[in-house]
Amino acid sequence: MFYIYCPYCGEHREEEEFHAKGQAHLARPEDPDACSDEEWGNFLYFRSNPRGLYHELWVHAIGCRKFFNIARDTQTYEILETYRIGESPNLSQSTEQLQS
Amino acid sequence: MTQSNRLPRGGRIDRSRPLTFQFNGQTYQGFAGDSLASALLANGVDVIGRSFKYSRPRGIVAAGAEEPNAVFQIGATEATQTPNVRATQQELFEGLVSQPTSGWPNLKFDFMGVMGTILGRMLPPGFYYKTFMFPQAAWDTYEKYIRKAAGLGRSPREPDADIYDHLNQHTDVLVVGAGPAGLAAALSAARSGARVILADEQAEMGGSLLDGGDTLDGQPAAKWLKATLEELASYDNVLLLPRSTVNGYHDHNFLTIHERRTDHLSDRAPAGQSRQRLHRVRAQWVVLATGAHERPLVYGNNDLPGCMLASAVSTYINRYAVVPGQRLVLMTTNDNAYRTAFDWQDAGREVVAIVDTRQGAAGAWQAEARRRGIKVLTGHAVIEARGRKHVQGAVVSGLSADGSQALGSDQVLVCDTIATSGGWSPAVHLSCHTGSRPIWDDDVIGFVPGKTVQKQLVAGAVAGHFGLNECLEEGASLGALAATNAGFTAEPAAVPAAETRPETRPMALFCVPHHKRNSRAPKQFVDFQTDVTAAAIELATREGFESIEHVKRYTAMGFGTDQGKLGNINGMAIAAKSLNQTIPQTGTTIFRPNYTPVTFGAIVGRHVDDLFDPKRYTAMHEWHVKHGAKFEDVGQWKRPWYYPKPGETMQQALNRECLATRNSIGILDASTLGKIDIQGKDAREFLGRVYTNAWAKLAVGKCRYGLMCHEDGMVFDDGVTSCLGENHFLMTTTTGGAAGVLEWLELYHQTEWPELEVYMNTVTDHWATMTIAGPNARKLLAELTDDIDLDRDTFKFMDWRQGTVAGVPARVFRISFTGELSYEINVQAHYGLHVWEKLFEHGAKYDLTPYGTETMHILRAEKGFIIAGQDTDGSVHPYDLGMSWAVKEDKPFSFIGKRGMKREDCVRTDRKQLVGLKTLDPGIVLPEGAQAVDDPNQPKPMRMLGHITSSYYSANLKRSIAMGVIRNGHNREGDIVYYPLENGRVVEAEICGTIFLDPKGERQNV
Amino acid sequence: MSEVTNTAVDTAVTPGVALMDQQPDSTVPARSPLHHVARAQTGQASANARVFIWEEALKTHLVLRGNAESAGFRDGVKAATGLDLPEALQSQSKGDWSLSWITPDEWLLVGPGDQAFTMESHLRNHLDGHYAIINVGGGQSIVRLSGAEARSVLMKSCPYDVHDRNFPVGKIVTTVLGKTQATLRRLGDSDWELVVRRSFADYIWRWLLDAAGEYGVHVGPLLTAVRGQASQKADASTV
Known part of the structure; x- marks a missing residue:
């Protein structure tokens, strides 16, 4: 059971109030029609699964209903930071982690 | 006595x-x-x-x-x-x-x-x-x-008569264990004003202070204990939970405490009180003061009744005034256990001998034993217990200095109790629950809690600090630290000093060697609950199980309900020795929640019976109940399924409802449909992006049906959206999809297109919606409204109007899911029942017939209307459904799903496509899910063409009708396919269009 | 009742938005979401009751959506209601009206039951820019919970920390309740308000009554006569 700091409510809330929505920062391609099948397939289906730092999208579903991002360690489940949509994380995945 | x-x-x-x-x-x-x-x-x-x-x-x-x-x-x-x-x-x-x-x-x-x-x-x-x-x-x-x-017991065959509940707790400091370290920690934290919970699994708090003759500041320990508990109880910011086992330590300092509130009182809980309570605790900081478990020594026949833990013998004597025998042999690797022999002697019973495995053990404890006249055999060990159903003697042999060999000749000491102590294993269980691996400590001769990301401190014996003074001081200082970390100003509480006797170094010994190999010696039990012996562990390693996790699973060591609290460390030590490794090299299995078994009652709490799951009701629910409706669960909603009259079967009721609607008028409670109010100047643009069809030109007062797809192009919801104003729309969704659709809309608005000026809000519960459908719908509505012009050319199909129905302001939508002339009347839910009843008052002469979801399904299937989630399953795009008319490809914005449905796989011609199916025998209703094949005689596995998605008996058509997906089905109209059923029967069906009734749509255009 | 016409929308107040007086005249019976269960007990409250629960039915509930940074919205709300837009997790009240923060761009305005149309019109006259007002009064209701053990009932029901230090009077939080959700507002030391959705109201009501059972529960407001009883020491199982 996570205890998640909602960057909109400004306080920690119980995991029960949130829904996890998968990998963060997956921007919809500007022009989907210009994407090849492979590019579109990558956007649709391919996700990283690192051991360690991971950025995920969550929504404070039973709360302020805002989406936001979490930087989480997938090994320890530590939440390292949370930040609003449109903001950048302070921590970023290294190339190594993305490859693993 | x-x-x-x-x-x-x-x-x-x-x-x-x-x-x-x-x-x-x-x-x-x-x-x-x-x-x-x-x-x-x-x-x-x-x-x-x-x-x-x-x-x-x-x-x-x-x-x-x-x-x-x-x-x-x-x-x-x-x-x-x-x-x-x-x-x-x-x-x-x-x-x-x-x-x-x-x-x-x-x-x-x-x-x-x-x-x-x-x-x-x-x-x-x-x-x-x-x-x-x-x-x-x-x-x-x-x-x-x-x-x-296997002795697992059995569950009751009758419903549990007691209640169980949950309590959500938030605390600054949770102290686990109310022994000396925990008490001192709680005291320090409590004085700072921090919220403190002190939980202990025993009925009385005090831990080891309850068991022995410790003195603190020259007074019996019980005196300090009493004063401390009184002080703690006096604080409003402290919650003392005795009989409460902290059984799970989960992520982010979430812990569960299993409190047995009335198990000590009687067989059943007193009326109105929960028998057990699960506290769900979010703690800022946790102080684990869980103590340690004494480790028994492993020797031959060590499972005979009469073989006990040394500390347990002391506890029974000191706390319960019970001496479990007459003649004691104590075997120990350490000084501390000498106390048990002294307690035994003080209770007036005979101590036959203290068998100390250490050669030349000589210190204060040995001196005291000699002073008491107790025989001490150093460098010796009990290699075997003798007796049939109870200990009758202990076989004692010399022991090599490294503990690897039994030496010399044996002597048999006549006794009825053999108490052993192999030292103490810190109770690291909770610290392991979040994945932290414990670390072997050679000085402790045990595992201590390892590195953790939790906000956790460990105090006292669990940290490997066994001395009473250490426990008290460490507890006091870590309690203060926890409170300080949680934002309070805290000082370590002053703690009393214990009188202690200096101890000499204990010996690391786990399994006492016999003269014979372990495989030939009398059984040396490691795990009593699963009957795992030292020989079995050695065999497992010989058979190639080198990982301790594999040894555990192969032997079942630690698999019992005690989770190996007593035997695991001994087992690991034996495995390590057998593998010629050190204990740290071999490592340890880790413990998982729960620490001790928890009743199902405590886990489910009050989420039982009526409160098991929310039941959602519409504003007209009372009426449905009163009129005998059978209900169907749609999500959490209770929707009328059908309304049987006395003596009617379900099919008879459905036939009646279907015919009444097509021949005169029926009414459906459609309040559960999801309704989303959308306002803002970009509302129209937003709709164009999330629906597959066009919204740019939908005029105020008009309604339009739309499909929603995910990015992969597959349909996931549908509904009618109405233009209430130039910048104002009312979207409807499926009943089950309502919450998901709103969250999905918000996802796109918040993360992709925040620049669009649009606000979306659920109004599902605000409106009561009733659909009247059938040739007499206009006549009935006309009786109840005098301010809506119902003329067919003024209030057209797919129009909506505002007015008054039965005296209540209403929005009336002329839309149809049945193919009949149909109006959906929406009023503020407070007035839903009133309008519903007025409709019946006036509808009696038309035989106004309430119908439920099943009739709704049949009527829409007669018209070939899909139900998202029934005729679609996440692998069906609009073209598969034959709904290309609902896709506007040339919208300027690449709407969600557009690119997805153009993928190579989505444009294959042999995709499974939605078609109508008529069985050649009109009396047969195909089961939903039945698979079609071209040749029922082909060898198995057969090539399957697709399955039936909807199938009913249509009273209006006097035959069965079905919809289903068939490979390349849109090009196979007129073909016969076969449905081999489970019972061996093969049903033939002809592929047809999905519209079975009124293909030109004349019935609704009246 | 407003003038009802056979046109689709009344665009007089806000162009582009369908404003509608949804309330019939008083001869039409209104049924609140809890009308079937929340009938106040008659007579004196049980002397042992330490929880009081009742429905504040049929009030006006308007959702206001807008940008707090935008003067056209913020000042308009102030002008129309006399209330400042509350900050995150806060609420304001004045007279019969309360205004509560719900999400970063959403507030709930609650007032007397017959005021929805008047207030919405009034607001629309004062607001400017991108905003929305949604009448949700039919879709939700208010459950009031008070008494010495009201907080204990909430601890059994909600994972949110309802301790004084974390939940002072005036705070408002939407959180999990049982297996659904509610918006909790603290009105006083032992006085709480729960905004609940209509279709879940029956479940929430049952849940709360069940949770309050062990403390003694009275359906109906706390009467002055028994106020003394209600301030007994709270249950020992909570801090």
């Missing part, structure tokens, strides 16, 4: 309150303050069960949570049966009824005993895997007997 082992004085029991209880059909007496285990020992009950595999007699070994043998079934009535209760943790109450759970069919003679004797050599580790798992089918037969013989 029948309590032959009870001392006349001492202990923390109340001799003025005798209690009668039953065990295994016999009636005994104990006292208030007894545990069930202490009361049994007081009565001289030594055999309390039979072992799991070898069916050997077993007795009580420990005095706490680590007890492996005395695991009982409790309960005086069928409804109050509780399995898996450790007698050491069950407080005695008047009328307690307990049964051994092992030893089937009975304690004195049992089938497995015979089997165990005969099959002794045939029951190596992995026995169950090797023997019973094959053939697979036989497992079902074996399992029944194995489970019964």
